[in-house]
Amino acid sequence: MYATCRICSGSVKGTIDLGSHPRGNAFPKPGETADEFFYPLVVGMCDSCTMVQLMADIPQEVRYHDSYPYYASGSSVHRGHFEGIAQGFLDTELTGPDPFIAEIGSNDGVMLAKIAQAGVRHLGIEPSRHVAELSMAKGVRVHSVFFDEHSARPIRAEHGPADVIFGANVIAHIAHLASVLKGVKHLLGPRGIFVFEEPYLGSVVEQTAFDLLYDEHSFVFSVRAIQAAAEMYGLELVDAQLVAIHGGSMRYTLSQPGAREVTPGVGELLAAEAAQRLAEHSTLEAFAGRAERIRDDLSALLGSLHAQGKRIAGYGAPAKTTTVTNYCGIGPDIVPFVSDSTPSKQGRLIAGSHIPVVPPEVFAADYPDYALLFAWNHAEEIIAKERAFSERGGRWILYVPDVHVI
Numbered sequence: 001m002y003a004t005c006r007i008c009s010g011s012v013k014g015t016i017d018l019g020s021h022p023r024g025n026a027f028p029k030p031g032e033t034a035d036e037f038f039y040p041l042v043v044g045m046c047d048s049c050t051m052v053q054l055m056a057d058i059p060q061e062v063r064y065h066d067s068y069p070y071y072a073s074g075s076s077v078h079r080g081h082f083e084g085i086a087q088g089f090l091d092t093e094l095t096g097p098d099p100f101i102a103e104i105g106s107n108d109g110v111m112l113a114k115i116a117q118a119g120v121r122h123l124g125i126e127p128s129r130h131v132a133e134l135s136m137a138k139g140v141r142v143h144s145v146f147f148d149e150h151s152a153r154p155i156r157a158e159h160g161p162a163d164v165i166f167g168a169n170v171i172a173h174i175a176h177l178a179s180v181l182k183g184v185k186h187l188l189g190p191r192g193i194f195v196f197e198e199p200y201l202g203s204v205v206e207q208t209a210f211d212l213l214y215d216e217h218s219f220v221f222s223v224r225a226i227q228a229a230a231e232m233y234g235l236e237l238v239d240a241q242l243v244a245i246h247g248g249s250m251r252y253t254l255s256q257p258g259a260r261e262v263t264p265g266v267g268e269l270l271a272a273e274a275a276q277r278l279a280e281h282s283t284l285e286a287f288a289g290r291a292e293r294i295r296d297d298l299s300a301l302l303g304s305l306h307a308q309g310k311r312i313a314g315y316g317a318p319a320k321t322t323t324v325t326n327y328c329g330i331g332p333d334i335v336p337f338v339s340d341s342t343p344s345k346q347g348r349l350i351a352g353s354h355i356p357v358v359p360p361e362v363f364a365a366d367y368p369d370y371a372l373l374f375a376w377n378h379a380e381e382i383i384a385k386e387r388a389f390s391e392r393g394g395r396w397i398l399y400v401p402d403v404h405v406i
């Protein structure tokens, strides 16, 4: 299976085939599952620029909808992380006269609220009106539009060049990334930086985090592919740093060519990627094989526990839960509910597998024997919070990087 690269128009070879999947964040209501949208979840790498990407084109009207339930502020770890990023920008980049920062996909304003409090000129660019309204309530200025080469022009005309453009867990979602990079090139000031952090291919491969693959992740970035993409669209990768969030992300910094010194971290990470053979199709093929083994091991474990009469609940309903339950064939017969604290997901179903999402009170009211931890990237925070579950003999099932019980 081949597709055309969204960055360089080269040839993308599909190597990771997880089968037919619904949208990760669809969360249909009971009784609304008859016309679920399914697409082939196949991911491959471009032969030319090495960008790893989703093969299928998901129609934009299907991808973004008003009930999009992801809120960046939801986790206290995330909140602290983004406030730290804002403070970092205030200390180092937004120190000149009348600085300006723009955020692509500003979500509920978790990062920009701190910038707004400091009285610094800012603009959130958030196409989802519903979450944009939440950030406006925090005093954040928001423009409800898709960021691309066209919308960047009136933004620059009105606000001037940006000292910082930021994006977190959004840039890899945007299928029209080429147009975004053209927009950044236009909006970014001569000394400005474009900083974004996204799940990192090296971490995804290392942990066999196959559940990070779903419809919204149009790309899984590597340092090498971002360096190539930046160069293609008149920008330069000047820094890359691993960040321990979402199970392993990379923070990339781009600037206008020659505007900033390239840090040694870039070369070091490129060398590490070469050693990991990250740009080889065989690495993704091996990943697909390991994902199959996890699927088989997890199905066998859950089947055996179920046969013993053990009660199993799901814990956490991020979009990842949709990939895992559909790929591994886990349904409400084995896992009767998933506990999640996001009100907008409660009372709904995991798409495709149709496991009901319930509030955490249901989990706590009658602890199951086992909890299948879908939100494994928050394992430490969750296991500490749910100490009472462990103390009563409850066990956690994790499946990344392999199936294990703790």
Ligand SMILES: [Zn+2]
Pocket: 005, 006, 007, 008, 009, 010, 011, 046, 047, 048, 049, 050, 051
């Ligand atoms: Zn390419």
